[in-house]
Amino acid sequence: MSYPADLTFSEIVKTLKIIKESLQIRSHYQLFSWLQSDIQHFIPHDLVIAAWGDFSLGLVCYDVVSPLPGLRTESFDDRAIQPFFVDLFQRWMHCSHAPYAMTSEHGFKLNALRDSEATAIMQGMRAALVHGIKDERGRHDCLYLFMGPHTTGDERSRETLRYLLPYIDTAFRQVAHLPDQYLVPKPPRPAELNAGAQASATPSDTGLSSRELDIMEWIRKGKTNQEIGLILDISAFTVKNHVQRIFKKLDVVNRAQAVARIESLRTGMR
Numbered sequence: 001m002s003y004p005a006d007l008t009f010s011e012i013v014k015t016l017k018i019i020k021e022s023l024q025i026r027s028h029y030q031l032f033s034w035l036q037s038d039i040q041h042f043i044p045h046d047l048v049i050a051a052w053g054d055f056s057l058g059l060v061c062y063d064v065v066s067p068l069p070g071l072r073t074e075s076f077d078d079r080a081i082q083p084f085f086v087d088l089f090q091r092w093m094h095c096s097h098a099p100y101a102m103t104s105e106h107g108f109k110l111n112a113l114r115d116s117e118a119t120a121i122m123q124g125m126r127a128a129l130v131h132g133i134k135d136e137r138g139r140h141d142c143l144y145l146f147m148g149p150h151t152t153g154d155e156r157s158r159e160t161l162r163y164l165l166p167y168i169d170t171a172f173r174q175v176a177h178l179p180d181q182y183l184v185p186k187p188p189r190p191a192e193l194n195a196g197a198q199a200s201a202t203p204s205d206t207g208l209s210s211r212e213l214d215i216m217e218w219i220r221k222g223k224t225n226q227e228i229g230l231i232l233d234i235s236a237f238t239v240k241n242h243v244q245r246i247f248k249k250l251d252v253v254n255r256a257q258a259v260a261r262i263e264s265l266r267t268g269m270r
Contacts, residue, residue: 006156014038015164022167025174032065034171042160043129046148047071047121049081050172052140055089058082059230063172068121075118080110089143092132099131099161101153108147127152131161133169142169207249215242220259 007015018038025031035048046068053060060082064073091100102108107123125147132143144165146152161168208216211232218228225243229236247253250261 011041014041018164019167022171025171028065028175031171031175032067035065036067039164039168042164043146043157044148044151045129045146047125047146049085049145049147050142051085051089051145052142054227054230055086055141055143057227057230058086059227060085063175070117071121075116077110077116077118080119084108084110085143085145088130088145089132089141092130092143097132097134099129099158099165101158102128102130103150103153104128122147126150129153129157129161131165133165142172144168144172208246212242212246212249215239216246216258216262219243219255220262 015038018034021034025034035045039045047064047066050063050065051060062073062076062078062081062085064071064076066072092098103126105126107125108128110119110122127148127150129146129152130143132141135141144161146157146161151157214232215228218231223231225236225239228239232239243255246258250258252258252261
């Protein structure tokens, strides 16, 4: 890897230490300690928020790391933080995927439905540094937000984040999700989505499993495999395998035929 020209020998040593330790992180505590050590030397910050998912659909989840009391992932209201991060992501795209900084003498305001300690702390921040990673294969794009004092977004911090982000991203990816951390709430079963009907298709009626019926409902709504994977919190590859099994069970060759077949079965049971 290449280093910025003005790095001292001791800073090069710190950088190599950061890279080595990034590969060993497995817990939130290790992640927190790592960010608070040598990373602080290069990118001064009071708060780091990682956001990942499909920003075009607004299907995004978050991880918050901060030494500030009361500032944790569950402290933020998704309805308030989601529009904020979608806007940050769009700005990053307009910056040609380069890190960019923002400053505000009055802090950063979330469109929260209610006042909270988290939104108050955000308003106390004076600078922000944003950079991301575009995932063209899995569509799980990642955006990282560092917030803190004015030096958080200076030119040196931006340049440092440019070459350290792959290792920061690796560290975050190696930490398991929190128990209640999902992209979106689990969708209702097809029977619930069609509660007004006299009869709904069931696994035994169609030969499909409950999971396959869930997937068929989202296919009917026009969702792609990637979108269904995000909604159901499974990989697009898993969705593809389910779809292939659905086609075989229904004796069809494409999505339109599968939807028509399910509708025909439901009509015949009413």
